[in-house]
Amino acid sequence: MDITGRKLFVKALMEEGVDTIFAYPGGMVTDIVDELYKQEEIDVVLPRHEQALIHEAEGYARATGKVGVCLVTSGPGATNTITGIADAHYDSIPLIIFTGQVPLDLIGNDAFQEVDIVGMTRSITKYGVTVRDRKDLGRIIKMAFTIAATGKPGPVLIDIPKDIQNQLGDPDYPSHVDIRGYKPNETVHIGQLKRAYKLLKQAKRPLILAGGGVNIAGAQDNLRKFAEKMNIPVVTTIMGKGAMDADHPLYIGNCGMHGRYAANKAVADCDVLFSIGTRFNDRITGDLNEFAPKAQIIHVDIDTASISRNVVVDVPIVSDANLALERLIDWAEYKNTERWQEKIADWNRENPLEMRRDKGMSPQMIMEGINEVFPKGIVVTDVGQHQMWATQFIELNKNKKMITSGGLGTMGFGFPAAIGAKIGAPEKDVVCITGDGGMQMNMQEMATAICEKAPITVCILNNYYLGMVRQMQQLFYGKRYGITCLGRRKDCPKNCKGPNGNCPPYEPDFVKWAESYGVKGIRVTDQSQITDALRQAKENKEGPTVIEFMIATDELVLPMVKSGNPMSEMILK
Amino acid sequence: MSTMKNRWIALYVENQVGVLAKVSGLFSAKSYNLQSLTVGTTEHEDVSRMTICAICDDVTFEQIKKQLNSMVEVIKVMDLTNVPLHMKEILFAKVYGINAAQKEEVFQIAQVFSVKVADIGEDSALLECMLTERRNNELIALLNKKFKRVEVVRGGAVAIESISTSCR
Known part of the structure; x- marks a missing residue:
């Protein structure tokens, strides 16, 4: 019928x-x-x-x-x-x-x-x-x-x-459909893979660059096995973060625009770069002519069009990450890379990833608090400075992953994405890390979180500004803070150079706003309150908890590479 | 960087609404330089075949082929750049304001270029040409040089692979 x-x-x-x-x-x-x-x-x-x-x-x-x-x-x-x-x-x-x-x-x-x-x-x-x-x-x-x-x-x-x-x-729903123009790749070219392996075997300073494709393919275990078996250090992109456990001795950290000093140095100095599941976005490569200048590059990606588009590679391999890694694991033999790893460790000692601890509550302290209180679960970020701090300091592992807007960089993503993650995985703790700007782009979703009974922890890092652009204005635009101050009133002085003690109060008051939804709101102004607030939020299973962290306006995301510059030109202080 | 030159693609696509827009949209979205694009149905009514000419270097051309291949509506991408082929473009050229002597000249040109004089008026003539794109360009250049007012419409090139000598 x-x-x-x-x-x-x-x-x-x-x-x-x-x-x-x-x-x-x-x-x-x-x-x-x-x-x-x-x-x-x-x-x-x-x-x-x-x-x-x-x-x-x-x-x-x-x-x-x-x-x-x-x-x-x-x-x-x-x-x-x-x-x-x-x-x-x-x-x-x-x-x-x-x-x-x-x-x-x-x-x-x-x-x-x-x-x-x-x-x-x-x-x-x-x-x-x-x-x-x-x-x-x-x-x-x-x-x-x-x-x-x-x-x-x-x-x-x-x-x-x-x-x-x-x-x-017709009442029938087909169980299978043949699409003549759509044939996703399900194999891997063994010859190419052998060439890749040979390069890695001969390399003196090999490096693995893992992108989001590794996480999408669920190839984290195979990546770790391969890296361990060959003893090759690993850097990740932002979307690839979590592909290696944060505390793994072979894991260096994120590379790219706000990556770790040692990670970018390793990319610049390696002689064979095994990249997998990344499209060599400009935030990863910086100036293309200066990207991994000493390296022969191997590129594994499921998408043929991603290969040799931004970076022309020496060994292209079209494959699912798992498929390629499984083969490579079969062949892999242990390499002595101790000298290379020692060099990377030196870079890490030279410029460790660390924010100041002398002046009140820093974003790093908040991230460390989240690491302590939420060793498992899902961390979802919005877009901006807080996102970069999260990618720098949040420690991921098998039981803890991160969801972030990497490619498009969509402000307003974090809060709703966290609600969606909680709906999909109600058994997991979900922490949303967001900024005061991005939060206001989709804050109407609080009603959705309540109605869906999604007890998530919303951490708003409030610095009174659209911090990422403010940072660029501080560094590259002579501190002309045009339209980045979210507290600015019509009658503020035209050439305001930042907070001066006469600033109007911030609107909205996020705690009162939360309370207007019947949601618990906590304001944290000192580092001593961080873990207590996070614990309260974790224990609150009734509904969402909003924690507003009042952070200094002038905190910067460092290191930083200016857009279009080589990755070796990092601003460190 | 390799040289910029004309590259040819034969593209088999689903004969559906929006496919032409999707293919041409790719060229504008990615800043690829599209020289000409023609489309028509094939011997199978649910399949259309496009002949595409792009001006680009090797790297970009590889990208174009990959991007086209990744479209669900694209059934097959064939690179015709270095393949022996038959290629023709239809072109109409109307020449205005010509006297008897000039008409004579138009007829001579038609003869030399092996094109048809399809229509004639008191002081005008219409040429119907089926030449290669390059030959058509030459014809237009010549007409423009010789006569005051020329109106041209051209259809873009269509191409098909030659029959292999071993099949003859």
């Missing part, structure tokens, strides 16, 4: 094993919403804004490894998702975004709430299509799940006109 498109939609989600859908209603999805109301297998999460909806689905997907499924209406519902979709695209997060669309015969009429969302998102989705025929609906949904989750994962957008949702058609 034929069924409606909306019924097939829900049936498809069930057959795919979807347990949660992030959905915001609207005129062009009311039929699907009604169908979701009638079932009990899938939890429907109602966020307070569609941008945050996508970030929540991203957090959910990252925490669970499953596809994040989203439903929004046409027009503004759809356009509000665009930032989130771009974020998922650049960080390879598997999402499916279902958008409602005006009925087929109204498309092109500038109908109420009509936008060409497939066209708008073409360059930031892995695949996007409008369903134009009811008979294609099942096949297209199956395609979406296949494409989003396999190969290099990413967002897929499926636009479903209202009439398709109600039209009768």
